[in-house]
Amino acid sequence: MLKIDGLCLAYGQHQVVSDVSFAIPNGGIGCLLGPSGCGKSSILRAIAGFERPVAGEILLHERLVTSNETMLAPEKRRIGMVFQDFALFPHLTVAQNVSFGLKDKGSGASQARVEQLLEMVGMQSLGKRYSHALSGGQQQRVALARALAPKPDLLLLDEPFSGLDLELRESLASQVRDILKLEGISALLVTHDQNEAFAIADEIGVLHQGRLQQWGSAQALYERPANSMVAGFVGKGTLLPLWQESGAWHCVLGGLGNKDIQKASVCLVRPEDVLMGDDGVPATIVSISYQGAQSLCRVALEDGTELLIRCHGRQFVQIGQAVNLTLNKTDLTLLA
Amino acid sequence: MLTIGPALVLALPVLVVLLSLLQPQWQVWQHLAETVLSDYVKNSLILAFGVGAGTLVLGTCLAWCCHHYEFWGRRPLQWLLLLPLAMPAYIIAYSYTGLLDFAGPLQTALREVFGWGYGDYWFPEIRSLHGAILMLVLVLYPYVFMLAKTAFREQSQSLLEVSRVAGLSPFAHFVKVAVPLARPAILTGTALAMMEALADYGTVQYFGISTFTTGIFRTWFGLGNGLAAAQLSALLCSFVLLLLLLERWSRRKVRYFHLGGQHQVKRVPASGFKALWLWLFCALPVTLGFLLPVCMLIHWAWLTAEGHWNSRFLALAWNSFSLAALAALVILLVALIFAYARRLSASRWVHAPVTLVAMGYAIPGTVIAVGTMVPLVWFDKTLDALMQSWLGISTGLLLSGTVFALILAYAVRFLAVALHQVEAGLERIKPSMDQAGRTLGLSPQGVLTRIHLPLLTPSLLGALLLVFVDVLKELPATLILRPFNFDTLAIRAYEMASDERLADAALPALTILLVGIFPVIILSRAIEKATSMETADA
Structure with missing residues (x-):
């Protein structure tokens, strides 16, 4: 589904991501885990088409979307994205936010889709509210519904729970996993919190100083860390x-x-x-x-x-x- | 690169003024130094420091009363205290001259009550340096009031509680904790008020006080020496620069002094005599700085309405409004280009020029006018001479004495106002919103029309309105640069007042004032909204 090969990213002279390769199968949920500033968000933005890499290739559904020659516009990649600050449009209601990416707004089908999503995230009664009248957790749910509405091939989540308090984080994380599995959407999550990564992802990549240290299941990372960085970052010991x-x-x-x-x-x-x-x-x-x-x-x-x-x-x-x-x-x- | 070109054009007037120093006019300077220069420096400095001290004390005390105490009428007073912002200094000067004149209502009443005759009594002369300071303080204190009040509100409530527990009285807390913490904001407001005082032309000219601004005028039109006028302007700029540095420095400090924590304000209820005193103290500046002069103007306008409310007045208003609207649109467009360039690029070559020209608000209108006139006249003369020698035709005055010159000068002075609005609006559109739009299928143009435009519209309208009113009120630059026989409301008010026909100045003055109230209402609403949002967050 998503395949990344030899990705290198740099801002000016400063290389932030070096030679990162991994793949996520159809319907799989991957996670990039690492301390802040390790380059994980840059990878996400490169997949979305907001960053042009120095080297490497990104394939979505076996279609080359980013390489040295190709740079497909973000709106043509069929991806959804949930942002750290949610980025809800303040001039639109909850329902208008969710329907924003739908092609034929106002049609019965799109209205039904909006209602279905709002129900899925438990916000069915709040469709007419504006985003500033919502709590952090509610905004998070709307952002998720908005990103899922156009049925993207791949959902990208950039530290989606970091703005929320601890209890909400854990319950939302497992809800998000359930919704993704229900909709059958592949996803890539970026986080610095291993509990979050463990709760959502099938496979996790540990990133440190722009390099992928290890890619594997949560159990593999915990029990067979590839190096002392992973050993120290994942779990206690x-x-x-x-x-x-x-x-x-x-x-x-x-x-x-x-x-x-x-x-x-x-x-x-x-x-x-x-x-x-x-x-x-x-x-x-x-x-x-x-x-x-x-x-x-x-x-x-x-x-x-x-x-x-x-x-x-x-x-x-x-x-x-x-x-x-x-x-x-x-x-x-x-x-x- | 996109910003350097327009920025250079906008920086031209100030550059010209500074470059004029390279060609010293020794003779004129010698003459000035022997006669009036010391007066210019002395009066300008006394004016600036007097206004600074006055606005600092008045603005800070008013802000504390409205912040710390709850008393009957506090909410409306808090709003009304901003109203003098709508009052151009020269208009309040005209009103008070009429009010306190020998034939004015106050002296007439005194004579009638006490049976005095001419020369029997002493009465303060408003047309003096002290009078000018008073006039300017009355209309400029809202700068300090606004910024100080915001600063007080941002101070955590627990600070007051800490002071009280430590044994300080509320007054001691005000002096020892609240004011020092709000110092950067208070100094910023004071610096702005002092810049306005240095830039003032209408008041000091009417009161007959020799300051830099009137001196620049006299050197230009009296001595006919543009270069010397430019050099005087450069000297005035150096004073302004000091204030600008003070303002920048305190603004930077504001960030460090900003304390987080609870913003919920618990006001101390005042009742009885204390409430009455507070009410009177807050009502006084509103009355003196707005209500009283407005009453005077309304009275005059009523008396003279028959002779003035005619097609000539409508033509005058049309001149003013169309000029202000055109200037506002052009300036908004430039501000939009600058703001987007800054948003899209992190390059210093894009940011620095914009920051530089955004400081134009500090440059007095007189200086900008001189700086605009000199290069445009040079351009017109050179082009005319070239065309004469090559083609034998005269192009005459192409740029100087046209609306173009006026709009260029307005753009230099008021760009910062528009830029501030647009950038504040753009700041609320986080980059992630652009990206969210793109991932949801919008093209870059789609992001602009479906996300930016609806979100920016209020800021754009606000920018238009603020610049519109500023242009409407502007006097010295319009006076120097306007096309021949092109009159505006401000010019008419000025001319009538100069001819000692104060009553005839009232109608145009009142019109400017009424339009000027709108942005003040918007401003107070914005402050109110920010306050209510913060309390909702807490």
């Missing part, structure tokens, strides 16, 4: 230094099972990989963040190394308590 002893890898918490890897310098220890028990490496609890079903504790080893561990919410822990740590599993992710 600690990178511990490694050394070799008689052909086997060791870290401060004990020996590891990974035998076939030749070159590595650190291993990724997720909080759930460590057990707190009666024997093992001695450590002291530094801080506790109680989260109900479980607690996230920061512990310090004797050499000063700090790491995060997860323990059951009912387990009694307190700051300053001496504990002993062992590894839960031995096939940790090793990284260069």
Whole structure:
């Protein structure tokens, strides 16, 4: 559906995106995840046709829309876009905003489409309102309905939830996923929030300093990060230094099972990989963040190394308590 | 590149004035220095600083009363306090001269009540430097009032609470916290009022005070030395430049001093004598700066209506309105080109020229007129001489003394007004709206007609109206540059007043004033709207 090949983007002398390639299948939902300023929004704007790349190609439905020679106008790409600031037209009502991209406005079919979409986003009674009389969440829904109305081939979402509060964000994210799947529309989302990415996307690309670090499912990113940047950005965890002893890898918490890897310098220890028990490496609890079903504790080893561990919410822990740590599993992710 | 050309044309008058310094007119300067130059400098400075101090104190105190207290009649007064903005300074000067004259209503009443005769009593002379300062303060304080009130409103309510908890009285809070925090806004307003005071021609000319503006006139028409007039203009510009720097500097500070937080204003209810005092204090500037002079004008207009309300007056009004409308349209068009060029390009070569010519509002009309006249006359003479020698025909005066010269001068002075409106309107159309339109199937032209046009229309109309009224009120540039025998309402009022026929000046003056009220209403509505939107957000 969407295919991006070797995309490079630059503003003047400043290269913001280097050699990015990925693809999204029909009906799939992709996500570009990365810290702010990593170039993810620029990629989105290039797909929409607002940026001309320095190099690379963009294909929509196997049709070349952007390359060195081709630059199809944004209005001819059959894409929908939801903007960070929603960009609703303040001179139009909600219903007029939603029908804006429809060809034959006023016809029965287009009116039915507007009503269907407003119902889908739960705004059926507010069609005659103007955008300034809506809350942030409501504006978000209208923006989504407006982008979906002309049945685009691909929907682009630029940090669509960043202006909303936390609770609303999570419920909206799963609603958006349901709507996209219902309409069968492929989508590409850009965000810096991994919870959002995990909630919506089938596949996620982690972007850092304009380069695609890894492209894969949420599980793949969490369990098999390609490098230490992805490991640090996705999920919580600690990178511990490694050394070799008689052909086997060791870290401060004990020996590891990974035998076939030749070159590595650190291993990724997720909080759930460590057990707190009666024997093992001695450590002291530094801080506790109680989260109900479980607690996230920061512990310090004797050499000063700090790491995060997860323990059951009912387990009694307190700051300053001496504990002993062992590894839960031995096939940790090793990284260069 | 698009902006450099038009910007250069608009910068031409000021450039000419500055370049005139390269050809010093020593003889004229020596003469001026021996006779009147020190008066020009002294009077202009006293006028500017007097008006600055007056507007600063009056505007700030009024703003605080309307911001801090709730009293009977506060809402209408807050609106009425803006009305003197509609009053051109020369018109208020004419009204007060008539009011306070020996034969005017006030002195006549005093004589009748106390049985005094001529020379029995002392009465302040309004046609003096002090009088001019008073006149200008009465019509210019709204600049400070408006900006200070906005600044006070943006101060968080909790600041006052912090002060009170720390043991400060409300008055101490006003002096020690509110005013220092609003200082950039107050100084911006004061600088604007001082620029207007330096630019004033009508009032000082009528009161017979020698300032730079009247001096430039006299040098040009009396001594017949255009170059020396331009050099005097350059000297005046250097004073203005200082004010402009002060204004720019404080505007930049406004941003730093802007504090977020809750904007909901909790006014302190005042009652009894306190409310009465507040009411009187706020009603006084409205009465003196608007109601009283308007009554005087209406009285005169009523007396003279028979002789003036005729086809000649209609022709006069038509001259004024058509000139103002044409100028407004041209200036709006230029502002649109500049605003879009700035929106579409990030290049410094596009932005800098526009920023530069947008400072024209600070240049006195007299200076712009001189700066426009000199190059246009030169152009006409050169072309005429060339045509005479080549083809033996005389082209005469092509540009100078035409509507073209007038509109060029107006554009230099009032472009900033239109540009500000258009850019404020464009700012509300976020780039993402353009992009949303494109992804929804609009071509670039479609974005312009279906998104920009409907959203910009109010700003465009506002710009037209503001420039229209400004042109209508403008006196010195029109006086110098107008085509032969081309009279406008402002010119007629000026001429009648100069002939000591104040009553005959009333009808044109009143017409200007009535039209001038419209933008003030729009302005106060815009402020009201901004306020109500903020409270809705909070």
